[in-house]
C-alpha cells in the first residue's frame with residue numbers, strides 16, 4: 001500500500017514536469033476576442049463576523065459557506081472556449097486535442113443553504129482589482145488557476161506580458177487600463193528546494209527541502225503584492241531530505257540509511273508554516289494571503305503508471321467520492337496551519353484566508369485532461385488526472401476568489 005501511494009504520487013510529478021517542458025515550446029497566437037457579458041444573478045448582503053470566513057448572509061439572514069454544496073446542471077456554460085482564450089496551455093487544452101464530450105462544461109457549483117455563487121463578472125472583477133496586484137505561488141496547478149483567470153478576463157481584455165524573464169514559470173502580466181498586475185511564481189514546495197540528482201529520473205528524484213527557509217524566488221518579490229494565493233501538494237509525495245537550521249534532520253522515503261525517517265506530513269506542514277512566516281516577517285507586506293486548498297487527483301482503474309485514467313464525463317456525488325487517505329491528511333494540515341496563520345497574522349494586522357476548493361473538486365473526476373492533453377499520436381501513455389481542463393471546473397476557483405475579494409473590499 002505504501003508503495004502504491006508512492007508511485008501514484010511520483011507520477012504526478014512526471015506529469016507536472018513534462019507539462020513544464022512542453023510549456024516551453026508553446027508560442028501564443030492572437031485570437032479574436034469573444035464577447036460574453038455574464039450577468040450577476042444576485043446581490044447579497046455580506047457580513048464579516050468570522051475573521052477567516054467566507055460566510056455571508058443570504059436574504060433570509062441565514063449564514064452560509066460557499067465552499068459546501070453540490071454541482072448542478074448549467075446549460076449556459078462555459079464562460080470561454082479554446083478559441084476565445086489564447087493563453088490556454090496545451091496540456092490543459094482538452095478541446096484542441098479532441099476531448100469528445102461537452103457535458104462536463106455544463107455544471108455550476110451550488111452552495112448549500114440558499115446561498116448562491118454569482119456568475120463571474122469579468123468587468124466587475126477588473127474594477128475590483130484596479131490598482132492592485134495578485135500573485136499565484138505554487139506548482140503547475142497554481143498556474144492552471146492563473147490561466148483560468150486570464151481566460152475569464154480575456155472576455156474583456158488581454159493583459160500585456162510584462163515579464164522580466166522568458167521563463168514560463170515566472171510570468172508577469174499587466175492590465176494597463178486597470179493598472180492590475182497578475183503574476184505567477186513557480187515554487188512547488190514553497191520552501192527552498194534543491195534537487196540532489198538533477199539529471200536523474202524525474203519520478204524518483206530526491207530533493208533537499210530547507211523547511212525553515214522560504215523559496216527566495218517568490219519570497220524576495222512578494223512584499224509589494226496585494227493578494228497572494230499560495231498552494232502546494234503533489235510534489236510533497238516524492239522522496240525528500242529535510243533540513244532545518246542548515247542541518248539534515250531526517251527524510252521521507254529517501255533510502256539513506258543513517259537518516260531519521262520522517263513522514264511527508266511533517267515536511268508539508270513545515271513548508272506552509274514557513275511560507276506564512278515569510279509573509280508576516282516581510283516588513284512591508286500588507287497583502288491578503290489565500291491558501292488554495294488541496295486539488296485532488298482522480299486516477300481510476302489503476303495506478304497512474306498502470307493504465308490509471310480519469311474518463312468520467314459527469315461530476316460525482318458526495319456518496320461516490322470523498323477525500324481520504326493522505327490527501328485528506330494534507331488537507332487537514334492546510335486547515336490547521338491556516339488557523340495558526342490567521343491568529344499570528346492578526347497580531348500584525350495581516351489577513352490569511354482559506355480558498356477552500358477541495359470539496360468541490362473532489363466531485364469533479366470528469367474535469368481533468370485525461371488523455372486529451374496532447375495529440376493522440378504522441379507517445380504519452382500516462383493520463384493527466386492532476387491538472388484541469390480549460391475551460392472546466394477549475395474556473396470555479398476564480399468565482400470563489402472573486403467573492404472573497406469582494407468580501408475583503410467590503411471589510412475595508
Ligand SMILES: *[C@@H]1O[C@H](CO)[C@@H](O)[C@H](O)[C@H]1NC(C)=O
Nearest residue numbers: 031082083093095096097098
Ligand atoms: C479548439 O478546439 C477545436 C475542437 O473543439 C479544435 O478544432 C480547434 O483547433 C481548437 N483551437 C485551438 C486554438 O485550440
Ligand SMILES: *[C@@H]1O[C@H](CO)[C@@H](O)[C@H](O)[C@H]1NC(C)=O
Nearest residue numbers: 130131132133178179180181
Ligand atoms: C498602479 O498601481 C500601483 C500599485 O499596484 C501604484 O503604485 C501605481 O502608482 C499605480 N499607477 C497608476 C498609473 O495609477
Ligand SMILES: *[C@@H]1O[C@H](CO)[C@@H](O)[C@H](O)[C@H]1NC(C)=O
Nearest residue numbers: 248249250256257258259260
Ligand atoms: C550519513 O552518512 C553519510 C556518509 O556515510 C555522511 O556523509 C553523513 O554526514 C551522515 N549523516 C548523518 C545525519 O549522520
Ligand SMILES: *[C@@H]1O[C@H](CO)[C@@H](O)[C@H](O)[C@H]1NC(C)=O
Nearest residue numbers: 305376377378379380381382
Ligand atoms: C512508446 O514508448 C514506449 C516506451 O518508451 C515504447 O516501448 C514504444 O515502442 C513507443 N511506441 C511508439 C509507437 O513509439
